[in-house]
Amino acid sequence: MTLFDYPFMINALRAGTIVAVVSGAMGWFMVLRRQTFAGHTLSLIGFPGAAGAILIGLSPAFGYFGFCLAAGVIIAMASPPVGSALYSEESAVIGSVQAFSLACGFLFVNLYHGDLNGLTNLLFGSFLGITNGQVVSLLAVALPALVALGLIARPLLFASVDPEVAAAAGIPVRLLAVVFLLLLGVAAAEASQITGSLLVFALLVLPPATAQVITGRPLLGIGLSVLLGLAVTWAGLVMAYYTPYPTGAFITTLSFAAYVAARSIRVLNARTRKDPASLREAMA
């Protein structure tokens, strides 16, 4: 029997595919906007959300989506207006929210009489027992989110790269920031369900960051980010199938390896060109 003969494995691959595409696309903009800290927080907030949902007898998906979206709105409201120092004040608020959400998560897990296996799954990811219903719910949230991202993609790029000129051109920069954090909340909630809350950056940060090391072209970068996410997710799921270790660990390791490889190649390229400026740039 191959791993494709197991329905749970098929569902894991389906779910992983949906999550990798959403993370790759949203994550590219997140890395561009220097909002990885916000993205990480959104995914951590999914942890108490999911634990709380389990505690009151709901599917963890409700907790992930509910908490991540609510947190997206809160972070957007707390973020500074256009033109002020980029997102720096945001971090103090976000840092406190991170600590608080982790504490809440552990509290909820304890109240649930500390099912340690469940805790590991929430934090580090699991691919076992993903139901058809879960796949459908992941897709039902992912599709509108991706369509929305497609519709706002260019103004969002403009507002991210050049907020003042974008505002002068009549783009609602503030509103786009809120919408984007909601979309990021969706991506974080989806990724948490595969990689676990602690390892979301493996899909949301590393593939997009790798893509941005490789190319400065927006469309190509987004495509590459999605492809990298798909590759590490599929490989990670297959590896987790053959070993007793959590999915998130493999996905993280592979993503990180890809990132390091891309950076090294860039530094090597700059070295062989013996061009001090591009070497300095590559090391930056």
Place this chain on the structure above:
Amino acid sequence: MKPAHLVSGAIAATSTEVIHARGASVRFGERLLWSAVDLHIGPGTFTAILGPNGAGKSTLLKVLLGLQPLAGGTVDVLGAPAGAARRRIGYVPQRRGFDRTLRIRGVDVVRLGLDGSRWGVPVSPIRSRRTREALAEVVDLVGASRYASRPIGELSGGEQQRLVVAQALVRRPELLLLDEPLDSLDLANQAAVAALVQRICRERGVTVVMVAHDVNPILQFLDQVVYVAEGKAVVGAPNDVITTQTLSALYGARVEVLRASDGRLVVVGTPEAPALHADRHAG
């Protein structure tokens, strides 16, 4: 030195004016930033906005863009109230340069000026060919072809400045608003970017309004000067405004304008040693 008809007072008909302000004032809370500002800026002219830091020069540009509401008076831009004709205006804000690690190509930043405010995904191949042509043309116009495909964060200040000017020009605007575009450039680049802006103004008939830190690199190109200080503004030909008499009256204190042997102007004795003035780039 300037053709007389280009100088402010000579332009009478409001309908042909690109910018027309009457009794404009801006207030931040209790503080009246400036008031009673009258402007008449004709098509194809080159105007500088000068004045000390904090006088409200950048705010004046934001008023023209319709981003800053007036406390009083009116401002018409391109025949409509400020803000209504945004798409016909190119804007280069005062900036500190792009983040060194921003991995977006220069040409993509230019492209944002063309279709960055369009919603939805680009699909039409005809449009994308026209886009490529328009981009290549404007990048060539500003002399940035050599480095336009490198990430913008890696480029020098002068290179970035040319690309953002290209971004502002790519839509072929009728009015170009530039906020201290020469600031942070070395002398050679200041002269080159100033000459580029002058060429765009003369050859393409684009009306240019430039906030300047130091008037000297653009002095020879100017039709008109708006000098903002002490909550007021004086408007007129450079030779009428940048004088000991006019600036002393504006500041309400003794200010002296000196002309160096090479024709450069130095203003001394302003209450808070403003920029134009103690020329950092001298030498």
